[in-house]
Each structure stands twice: as structure tokens, then as C-alpha cells.
Amino acid sequence: AQKITQTQPGMFVQEKEAVTLDCTYDTSDQSYGLFWYKQPSSGEMIFLIYQGSYDEQNATEGRYSLNFQKARKSANLVISASQLGDSAMYFCAMRGPSGGSYIPTFGRGTSLIVHP
């Protein structure tokens, strides 16, 4: 069975500073993928970034990067130069195995508040 753990229920960061949101995972599969989503207070889930287990480089998308440490089974999201609009819930998810139609498993989320 797959499991995603986000140990930080809430995080605070000063505007313009960087912040790291933690995500650890557990799986027995060799091939897997990790997603990060952002959920503002309005409710919609927004896809941010994806990392495949065989990707040699850490994924980056603008101010978002994924610190992927395979041996430690961690896939932390790094947001550089935080903005007030980054205040939201953030969810880490792992895609399931192909035999299971890749059904993803979600963590419980981290609430990020950016202070001016």
C-alpha cells in the first residue's frame, strides 16, 4: 500500500522568503510519480509540479521546485520568493501503480500563510 505523509499542518513564512513544505512517501513500487497541488481558499485544486521516480533532475516550475531525495523517500516542495498569493493549502500526492489505473494517494495537506 502507498502512503503519503505531510507532517506540517501549518507553516508561516515572511513575504519574499523561501519556504519548504515536507512530503515523505512509502511505496514498494519502483516506478512512481509525485505531484504537488495548491488549493487557495476559493477551493479549486491547482497542479503545481510533477516528479517521476526515474527523473534524474529535480523538477522545477517557475518559483516552485521539488527537492527529490529518493533514498530518503522525500519529495519536498520549495517555494522561492514567497508572495501573499501563495497563502493556501498544499497537497502532496503519489500516483498509484499502473495496475491500479494510477489512482493517486493524497497527503493531509499543509496550510501555508505568507505574512507581509
Add this chain to the structure above:
Amino acid sequence: DVKVTQSSRYLVKRTGEKVFLECVQDMDHENMFWYRQDPGLGLRLIYFSYDVKMKEKGDIPEGYSVSREKKERFSLILESASTNQTSMYLCASRTQGVGNQPQHFGDGTRLSIL
């Protein structure tokens, strides 16, 4: 642009009512999902459909059923609503068989059962 539309943002129903939550996607995606989101619990999968008329139970299917008669529409049904089904419900869709593709979500329905 990709669009997943949920029929209601807010819904208030009474205990014992039969409740329908509708979700429509315009991306010709094979896979569709219904999640329930509660504070501190993250997203929990209720049902998954991998094609028309095909469905699989998720982690918490009790008290719910689903219908997928057309590819673009996936309905969640609360057979007899109870107060413990008060929650945020999220619908998502995704293309089939490509593991690195993200899910696309609707805006969510905040359902209150009185």
C-alpha cells in the same frame, strides 16, 4: 483550456434526502474521480470511474453511489443524506493510462446536511 465543472458551489440539504452532485468535464478524459475533503484528513477517494459505465469503489464508498452514463459526466449520489456527510466534495478528471498527467479538479461543492 481544461475545464471541470461542478453543478453547485454550495448546497444545503436535509437528512434523509437523496442528493445528486454533478460533474462535467470537457477534455474527453476517460478517468473521473469523486473525493471528499475534510479538515485534517486531506482528500479521500469515494469512487473512481475509468470509462463510461465503469466504476470502482474508493476508500470511503459507504453511503454513496455514482453514475457515469456519458463520458463527460460523472454523478455522485448520496442515497439518504446524513449529517456526517457534510463536507467539501471535489470532482476530478484525468486522461487514461499516462501516469505523469495530473488530475484536473472542479471548484468543489460545499455540502451541508441539516
